[in-house]
Amino acid sequence: MPDAMQASALSVTLRTVNDAANWVSAVAFEQGVPREYELRKHTYSELKARGLGAQAAQHVIKKTRDAYTTLKANLRAGNLGKPGAKRRVKAESKPVRFRPQAAQPYDDRCLSWQYDAGTVSIWTMAGRLKNVRFACSPDALKMLRDHRKGECDLIERDGMFLLIATCEIPEAPVNEDPAGFVGVDLGITNIATTSTGYRAAGRGLNRHRKRQLDLREKLQAKGTKSAKRLLKKRARKERRHAANINHIIAKTIVTTAERTGHAIAVEDLTGIRDRVRLRKNQRTSLHSWSFHQLGQYIEYKAKRAGVPLVYVDPAYTSQQCSQCGHTDRKNRVDQATFACRSCGTVMHADDNASHNVARKGEAVWTAGRESRVPATPQVAQTEEATRQPAAPYLQARSFRTGSS
Numbered sequence: 001m002p003d004a005m006q007a008s009a010l011s012v013t014l015r016t017v018n019d020a021a022n023w024v025s026a027v028a029f030e031q032g033v034p035r036e037y038e039l040r041k042h043t044y045s046e047l048k049a050r051g052l053g054a055q056a057a058q059h060v061i062k063k064t065r066d067a068y069t070t071l072k073a074n075l076r077a078g079n080l081g082k083p084g085a086k087r088r089v090k091a092e093s094k095p096v097r098f099r100p101q102a103a104q105p106y107d108d109r110c111l112s113w114q115y116d117a118g119t120v121s122i123w124t125m126a127g128r129l130k131n132v133r134f135a136c137s138p139d140a141l142k143m144l145r146d147h148r149k150g151e152c153d154l155i156e157r158d159g160m161f162l163l164i165a166t167c168e169i170p171e172a173p174v175n176e177d178p179a180g181f182v183g184v185d186l187g188i189t190n191i192a193t194t195s196t197g198y199r200a201a202g203r204g205l206n207r208h209r210k211r212q213l214d215l216r217e218k219l220q221a222k223g224t225k226s227a228k229r230l231l232k233k234r235a236r237k238e239r240r241h242a243a244n245i246n247h248i249i250a251k252t253i254v255t256t257a258e259r260t261g262h263a264i265a266v267e268d269l270t271g272i273r274d275r276v277r278l279r280k281n282q283r284t285s286l287h288s289w290s291f292h293q294l295g296q297y298i299e300y301k302a303k304r305a306g307v308p309l310v311y312v313d314p315a316y317t318s319q320q321c322s323q324c325g326h327t328d329r330k331n332r333v334d335q336a337t338f339a340c341r342s343c344g345t346v347m348h349a350d351d352n353a354s355h356n357v358a359r360k361g362e363a364v365w366t367a368g369r370e371s372r373v374p375a376t377p378q379v380a381q382t383e384e385a386t387r388q389p390a391a392p393y394l395q396a397r398s399f400r401t402g403s404s
Contacts (some may be wrong), residue, residue: 001133002161010161014123014154017060018098020047024064026112029095036065053123059105067096101156103164111152111163115145115243120163122154134163143167158233172306178263181365182252183358184298185350186267186291187315189335192249193350196256202250205242209288212238242290250297253307263308265361266295267317310368312360321345322355 002010024043028034031042040061047057071091074080080088085370109124121130136144147167155162183195191200212234219234257264269291295311302309318338320327326342332341338349345352 001135002129006129006132007161009124009129010122010154011156012126012262013124014102014104014156015100016050017052017056017104018100018102020050020052020057021060021064021098021102022095023060023265025067025095025097028064028068033068036062039065051125053110055107055109056123059107063103063105064096064098066267067098071096079111092102099361101152103155105151105153107151111154113144113148144170155195157236158399169304169305174306174308175261175263176308178308178365179261180263181265181358181361182253182260182262183354183356183361184264184266185353185357186269186294188289189351191245192253192294193348193354194253194256195351195354197351198252198256200245200252200348205245208241210237234293243293246290246294246297250294253298254301257302257307263310263361263365264298264302265310265312265357265364266298267314267357268311269295269314308365310361310364312357312364314357317353317360317398318349320356322347322352322359325341 024039024047027042028039031039034042040058043061044057047060049365050053050059075088075092080091082088106122112121113119117131118135119131119133121128122132123129144165144167146166148170149168150166152166153164155164183260185193187193187202188206189202191202191205193199215234216231219231253264256262272291299309316327319329319331321331321338321340321343323345324340324343328341331338331340332349334349336349337346338352339346
């Protein structure tokens with residue numbers, strides 16, 4: 001919460017360091033993107049001559065090199081298309097660019113926090129600014145005081161200045177003997193349905209996305225600079241709205257599991273957008289479905305609460321009867337109705353799938369736990385033992401929270 005003078009200094013600082021980062025990026029591109037130490041030889045002196053402090057210059061070089069590392073990883077993963085694709089060629093053919101308000105890292109030499117006073121002292125191109133006020137919730141302030149560690153990022157967004165701090169919070173001991181599993185079925189119509197009866201309907205979020213889609217179409221048709229600026233603003237608002245809903249859903253699921261002593265089983269939907277084939281009017285809903293973000297929120301909240309979490313294969317969870325185990329495509333009558341052709345069980349389709357996910361989660365947990373069979377005592381081999389081969393011993397792989 002800087003005053004007018006402090007805001008001006010922070011704004012000038014961000015623009016200066018990002019202009020310098022663009023110059024470093026051009027040098028790196030010309031030199032074939034050398035390692036950070038080699039890149040420092042080509043750029044450090046010039047950055048100092050531009051008025052950047054020693055630490056600021058180091059951070060500019062490091063964030064530029066990190067940007068090329070990220071680009072290389074995206075190319076290797078195919079996130080920018082196959083070799084020869086227009087988007088990929090465009091990314092490879094020019095240096096990485098930084099926005100004027102892009103994030104600038106600050107370490108403890110450039111930024112210090114005064115928690116009791118609610119202020120920070122921060123380096124700028126105009127010198128060290130002291131007593132710059134900041135605001136956050138009481139819980140966030142306690143987290144900053146107890147767990148802040150490492151660098152912070154300063155960014156400017158819509159005229160506001162934000163400090164993004166990293167907090168390393170120790171994980172709670174994992175409950176090694178859960179009373180059962182809470183199966184979580186993920187979807188678009190119902191964002192999440194659990195085997196305990198909780199259902200997070202997606203009607204409100206889907207309506208919100210539809211309104212934003214209609215507004216985007218109008219703004220894109222207009223095509224003015226102000227329309228494009230408003231498009232970016234509305235996109236950020238939609239992301240925040242979806243993230244807030246996912247936080248609420250994840251907190252509800254983890255809190256229920258923690259209170260009842262259960263573990264959580266979640267569907268692993270990695271690659272689902274590449275596997276499914278939908279009509280054109282359904283693709284927007286699929287590609288705006290934030291199931292991965294919800295899974296991440298459930299994972300980190302479960303780690304903080306000490307709740308075990310496993311990912312399971314979602315195959316046939318919507319076609320298999322949770323009561324008798326009969327699997328048939330015809331069991332799924334429609335989006336909301338499940339009717340088993342074998343035993344006659346009728347229930348909500350998402351409820352049935354969540355019970356199947358819970359059952360699979362228990363199987364994954366049992367297979368992944370460390371074996372508790374006591375070690376075989378060392379005894380002298382008898383003639384009978386020598387003649388008969390010993391039964392093979394299978395060591396189950398150890399379980400890690402957040403992986404199957």
